[in-house]
Structures are given as structure tokens and as C-alpha cells.
Amino acid sequence: MKRSFNIIALHCDGKILPETYELFNFVRDMGGETITFIILGSEPHVLMMARELAEKTGTDVICATSKYLENYYAQGYRDVLKGLVSTTDPCFICIPHTASGYDFAPLLAAALNIPCITAIEDIQDSLFIRSMFGGRIRAQARPSAPSAVLTVQPGAWEGSADYSGPGGTVRILPVDIPPGKTVIHGFKKSLSHDVGFCDAEVIVSAGRGIGSEQNVTLIKRLAALFPRSAIGATRAVCDLGWLGYRHQIGITGNTVSPRLYIACGISGAVQHISGMKNSRIIVAINTDRHAAIFRTATYCIVEDIKTFIPLVLEEYSRRSGNPVNGSS
Amino acid sequence: MLAILAALLYLCCSQRLKGAFSTGMNILVCVKQVPDSADTISVSEDSSRIMYNDGTVFRLNRYDEFALEEALLVKECFPGSRVDAISVGPERVRQAVRKALETGADHGIHVRVESDEYVSPLTRASLIAGFARTRGYDLILTGIMAEDDMECQVGQILAEKLSFACATSVMFQEISGDEKTIYVEREIEGGVRECITLAMPALLTIQSGINTPRYPSLSNVMRARSQEIEVADPQPADSLSMERSIIGLGYPKDAGTGEFLEGTPSDKARELLGILHELSMI
Numbered sequence: 169m170k171r172s173f174n175i176i177a178l179h180c181d182g183k184i185l186p187e188t189y190e191l192f193n194f195v196r197d198m199g200g201e202t203i204t205f206i207i208l209g210s211e212p213h214v215l216m217m218a219r220e221l222a223e224k225t226g227t228d229v230i231c232a233t234s235k236y237l238e239n240y241y242a243q244g245y246r247d248v249l250k251g252l253v254s255t256t257d258p259c260f261i262c263i264p265h266t267a268s269g270y271d272f273a274p275l276l277a278a279a280l281n282i283p284c285i286t287a288i289e290d291i292q293d294s295l296f297i298r299s300m301f302g303g304r305i306r307a308q309a310r311p312s313a314p315s316a317v318l319t320v321q322p323g324a325w326e327g328s329a330d331y332s333g334p335g336g337t338v339r340i341l342p343v344d345i346p347p348g349k350t351v352i353h354g355f356k357k358s359l360s361h362d363v364g365f366c367d368a369e370v371i372v373s374a375g376r377g378i379g380s381e382q383n384v385t386l387i388k389r390l391a392a393l394f395p396r397s398a399i400g401a402t403r404a405v406c407d408l409g410w411l412g413y414r415h416q417i418g419i420t421g422n423t424v425s426p427r428l429y430i431a432c433g434i435s436g437a438v439q440h441i442s443g444m445k446n447s448r449i450i451v452a453i454n455t456d457r458h459a460a461i462f463r464t465a466t467y468c469i470v471e472d473i474k475t476f477i478p479l480v481l482e483e484y485s486r487r488s489g490n491p492v493n494g495s496s
Numbered sequence: 497m498l499a500i501l502a503a504l505l506y507l508c509c510s511q512r513l514k515g516a517f518s519t520g521m522n523i524l525v526c527v528k529q530v531p532d533s534a535d536t537i538s539v540s541e542d543s544s545r546i547m548y549n550d551g552t553v554f555r556l557n558r559y560d561e562f563a564l565e566e567a568l569l570v571k572e573c574f575p576g577s578r579v580d581a582i583s584v585g586p587e588r589v590r591q592a593v594r595k596a597l598e599t600g601a602d603h604g605i606h607v608r609v610e611s612d613e614y615v616s617p618l619t620r621a622s623l624i625a626g627f628a629r630t631r632g633y634d635l636i637l638t639g640i641m642a643e644d645d646m647e648c649q650v651g652q653i654l655a656e657k658l659s660f661a662c663a664t665s666v667m668f669q670e671i672s673g674d675e676k677t678i679y680v681e682r683e684i685e686g687g688v689r690e691c692i693t694l695a696m697p698a699l700l701t702i703q704s705g706i707n708t709p710r711y712p713s714l715s716n717v718m719r720a721r722s723q724e725i726e727v728a729d730p731q732p733a734d735s736l737s738m739e740r741s742i743i744g745l746g747y748p749k750d751a752g753t754g755e756f757l758e759g760t761p762s763d764k765a766r767e768l769l770g771i772l773h774e775l776s777m778i
């Protein structure tokens with residue numbers, strides 16, 4: 169059977185998101201034979217992006233245009249794609265697992281009455297691999313029907329397009345969609361001046377495993393050992409109000425890459441990892457030997473934060489002869 | 497007289513009592529029960545299911561706690577509203593429904609699934625849709641994701657099955673005075689929010705941090721203790737509904753390349769400082 173793939177290209181501010189190219193490599197890994205990109209948007213920007221896709225990948229592109237598609241919206245994407253997909257008849261419709269991707273992918277699957285497998289991280293023995301339970305469990309998935317919608321975890325595949333052959337074709341398809349019931353007001357940037365992550369050589373980050381707000385002091389005292397340090401946090405810690413959202417690191421927070429990242433009581437959820445994985449050295453301290461963070465860490469310490477950090481501080485002051493004070 | 501009129505007008509326009517003259521919202525919150533900690537679970541020998549042990553403590557999925565709180569906040573804005581909480585699963589998930597009642601939901605529904613196996617999002621959503629279809633909900637809220645299966649699907653599929661408008665990752669919502677539309681801010685990557693208005697009825701999947709979930713009050717706990725939980729026997733809405741694409745479970749293979757520090761806690765502390773010193777970090 170010929171395996172045909174549709175890749176839904178996502179874009180923002182007139183630029184194709186890198187996750188779109190990651191999907192291209194994902195599909196090639198699966199041995200995709202017939203690949204078609206589908207991109208939705210309004211003229212003129214979408215035409216330029218469609219051409220870029222065709223050139224950089226040598227793949228044919230369907231470019232669906234409507235003035236109502238200037239910005240992403242779920243119902244519009246679902247309706248247009250439902251129509252297009254029934255003409256291209258793919259086995260797999262591949263979508264990046266971004267905030268827009270997972271917004272409409274299950275809608276599209278349900279509208280087409282086919283299964284949807286989300287947040288795919290790997291392919292092993294022709295099965296899709298995805299995380300469960302914060303990365304503690306790996307599930308193997310195989311679509312229960314001949315065709316399916318797949319979403320792919322950002323960063324799981326390389327995003328570079330190394331293609332240099334002839335470009336693919338671009339088919340422009342004006343689509344007639346009713347204005348719809350969704351009103352799009354645009355975007356709002358939350359004014360989050362971060363806490364000096366750029367200048368920090370060392371980031372010490374707190375996870376829920378620190379146990380209580382009081383123990384933020386321990387994190388601060390550990391950070392104070394380093395001359396240029398900053399305090400980071402997981403979303404969980406910010407949700408609890410232990411630290412402000414300015415400290416949040418991860419896919420919906422700050423992206424950092426310090427020389428040293430110390431993860432304290434952090435499980436290592438993929439949404440957190442994607443914001444700190446490019447740190448040069450990662451030290452993880454966690455009571456759970458099987459925590460996912462240990463798969464990313466350079467040095468792994470299975471200890472309780474509450475007893476281990478005081479030990480480190482004590483040992484430090486013993487060595488240096490200076491008592492460690494509690495401020496940062 | 498004029499003052500009273502003006503006061504009334506003000507009340508109607510103010511956010512808190514926007515629905516002063518409405519009959520209220522009919523709201524459904526979908527709650528899932530998840531194990532509190534992943535270190536009390538294992539995979540069955542045939543790789544088909546998650547096994548829980550005697551130490552497994554179950555709790556509400558945290559994202560659903562934020563969804564429940566948001567529903568209760570809407571109810572406070574629109575007097576006369578009612579909040580139902582529904583959960584799909586084996587007998588044990590009644591605890592999750594009970595917890596929702598204790599927190600302030602008015603009515604609880606348990607959609608019974610006999611076995612404690614993985615249930616796919618499509619099946620879950622179909623079962624909820626089978627129940628919700630005839631109940632005339634104005635607003636359905638779910639968490640953005642279940643902490644155990646991490647699929648981010650049930651809400652969206654449910655919306656599609658019920659022909660509700662849908663938005664995910666919601667960090668702010670406001671229902672219009674005429675109750676016909678809902679303004680929503682969705683959190684996307686990089687600290688940006690997408691702002692849209694949807695037609696009601698709508699389904700929102702709620703992101704953590706949108707509010708501060710309340711603790712159960714004593715009076716609600718007392719009320720919930722004796723309250724009946726409605727049992728709905730599964731009525732899958734269509735043939736694909738027993739769909740299952742997850743075919744095997746296991747542990748991650750790639751152990752990572754990290755080095756585990758060994759010895760006593762003090763040994764590890766010394767070794768860590770030694771490493772940091774060598775890297776000229778301290």
C-alpha cells in the first residue's frame with residue numbers, strides 16, 4: 169500500500185514555524201512516499217511561505233487561501249482541512265504538537281471520524297512512541313484505523329532542511345469559508361520581564377519537590393554560592409504561588425541555556441525540558457531514581473532536597489571557611 | 497427612585513453580577529482521577545495496562561481543579577447557575593466526583609466503565625458526549641490535559657461531538673452580558689496569548705494558573721457526604737468509540753548518559769562541590 173502523508177504547515181507572523189520542518193523529517197523517518205504540505209493563510213504572505221516550503225523540501229504544497237485565514241483559528245482550520253483531506257486521501261495527517269496544533273488536531277480527527285495520536289516523540293519498530301505519567305511510562309501506539317491524525321512533539325526531530333534539489337509545485341486554492349462564529353482579536357504579549365536569565369551563568373530551579381514555599385530559601389541559598397546566578401521554577405511552582413511566573417522555565421515560560429542548570433525536585437516533564445535542555449551542564453536532584461529529569465541530566469543525585477541542600481551548603485562553608493548566608 | 501435604577505443598572509453592567517437577571521449557566525466540568533505519584537505505578541507483565549499498588553493514592557487531575565474553580569467562578573457571576581461534575585472510569589473515580597462536590601459542584605455524575613484499563617480519549621469523549629447531549633449545557637470545562645495519559649484530546653473531541661465551539665489552553669474567559677458569546681485568551685508559546693470570541697455553547701480546556709483553586713468548605717463537605725452521585729451507564733455514541741491506538745506500555749529505554757553520584761549524602765555533596773570546583777563554577 170502506498171503510504172501518503174499530509175503535513176499541515178503552521179506559521180506565525182508570516183514565518184513558517186520550525187516544527188513544520190521537523191515534521192518533514194518525521195515523515196521521512198517513517199518512509200513516507202507521497203508527501204504533500206498543506207498551508208492555510210491569507211494572501212500575499214501565505215504564497216511566499218508556500219513557495220519557501222516547496223523550495224526547501226522539494227515537496228508539493230497545497231496553499232489554501234482566504235481572507236478569514238489570516239490568523240489561525242480552530243474552526244477554520246478544521247473546516248478547510250476536512251474538505252482538503254478528503255481530496256488528497258492521506259493515511260496520515262501530521263501536525264506539530266504546538267498550542268495551535270493540539271488545539272485543532274483532535275477536532276479534525278473527530279470531524280473525519282479517525283483516530284488521533286498526540287505528542288509523538290519517537291518511532292521504534294514502526295510503532296509511535298509517546299510519553300505518559302510525566303515521562304515515567306512510554307506508550308507504543310499504532311492507529312486503530314487505516315488513517316489517522318498524528319501530532320509530533322516539538323524538538324523530537326531535527327528541523328533543518330538539507331534539501332537542494334528542484335522545488336516542489338505550489339497549488340493555490342482559494343477556499344470559500346463563511347466568516348464563522350469565531351472573532352479573532354489578535355495577540356497579547358504578557359509583559360514578562362524575566363529575572364535576568366540572560367546574564368546568569370548558573371540557574372538553580374525549584375520544582376514541586378521542594379515541598380513548600382519556605383524551602384525556596386534553600387534554593388536561594390544554593391544559588392547564592394555562584395556569583396552570577398538566577399532562580400528558575402517549573403510552572404507547578406509558579407501555579408502554587410511559591411515563585412512568580414517571571415521565574416518559569418519551559419515551553420510556556422522562558423527558554424534558558426546557562427553554563428550550569430541545577431534542577432531541584434523537578435520531574436522533567438517535556439514542557440519543562442524544552443526550555444532548559446540546551447544548558448551546558450545539568451545537575452538534577454530528585455528523590456525518585458526513575459524521574460524523567462535524570463535522562464537529561466549530566467549529573468544525577470538521588471537525594472531529598474530538604475536534607476541535601478543543607479549538606480552542600482555546610483560542606484561549602486567548611487571548605488571555604490566562610491559561613492554561607494541566606495540572601496540572594 | 498433614580499438612584500435605585502442607577503444602582504441596578506450598575507449592578508447589571510458590573511462584571512461580578514453580570515447575569516443578575518439571567519437564569520444562570522448550565523455548566524459541566526469533566527474531571528479525571530489520576531494517581532498522585534508516578535512512583536506507585538507499574539506496567540503489567542503483558543504490557544497492556546498500568547498496575548496500581550497498595551500505596552497508590554488517587555487525586556483529581558490538577559488541570560481539572562483549575563477547570564472546576566473556573567466553573568465555580570462563573571457560577572458566582574451568574575446567579576442561578578449550576579455546576580455538574582462528570583467522571584468516566586471504574587468504581588474508584590467516584591472519589592473524584594465526590595471531591596468535586598465537596599469543592600462546590602452541585603451535582604455529580606459517574607459514567608461507569610467496568611475495567612481499570614486505559615480508555616482512549618475518543619472513547620472517553622464519546623461516553624461523556626452520550627451523557628451530555630441531552631442536558632442542554634451552555635459551557636463545558638475540562639483541564640488542558642490529563643496528567644497520566646497526557647493526550648490533550650478529550651475536550652476537543654467532546655466539543656466536536658456536541659458541535660460546541662472550542663478553545664484550548666485557556667487563561668482567561670469572560671461571558672458576554674447577553675450570554676451569547678464568550679471572550680477567551682489562549683496561552684500559546686513564548687508568553688503570548690491569542691484572544692478570540694466564541695459563540696456559546698462553548699467548551700474550554702483550562703490551563704493551570706488561570707485562578708487559585710479553593711479548598712472544600714465545611715458546609716460543602718457535609719452536603720457532599722450524603723449526596724447521591726448519578727450513575728450513567730455507557731452509551732457510546734458511535735462505532736469508533738471503543739477505539740484504542742495505544743497498544744503497549746513500557747518504561748523508557750534510553751537511560752540517558754548522566755552520571756549518578758553514589759555513596760552517602762555527604763559523599764555526594766562533596767563530590768558535587770568537587771565537580772563544580774573543577775568546572776570553575778565556584
Ligand SMILES: Cc1cc2nc3c(=O)[nH]c(=O)nc-3n(C[C@H](O)[C@H](O)[C@H](O)COP(=O)(O)OP(=O)(O)OC[C@H]3O[C@@H](n4cnc5c(N)ncnc54)[C@H](O)[C@@H]3O)c2cc1C
Nearest residue numbers: 375376377402403404418419420433434435440455456473
Ligand atoms: C501546555 C502545557 C504547557 C506547559 N508549560 C510548562 C512550562 O513552560 N514549564 C514547566 O515547568 N511546566 C510546564 N507545564 C507543566 C508540566 O507538564 C509539568 O506539570 C510541570 O513541569 C511539573 O512541575 P514539577 O516538576 O515541579 O512537578 P512534579 O511533576 O510534581 O515533580 C515533582 C518532582 O519532585 C520530586 N520530589 C518530591 N519530593 C522531593 C524531595 N523532597 N526532594 C527531591 N525531589 C523530590 C518528585 O520525585 C518529582 O519528580 C506545561 C503543561 C502543559 C499542558
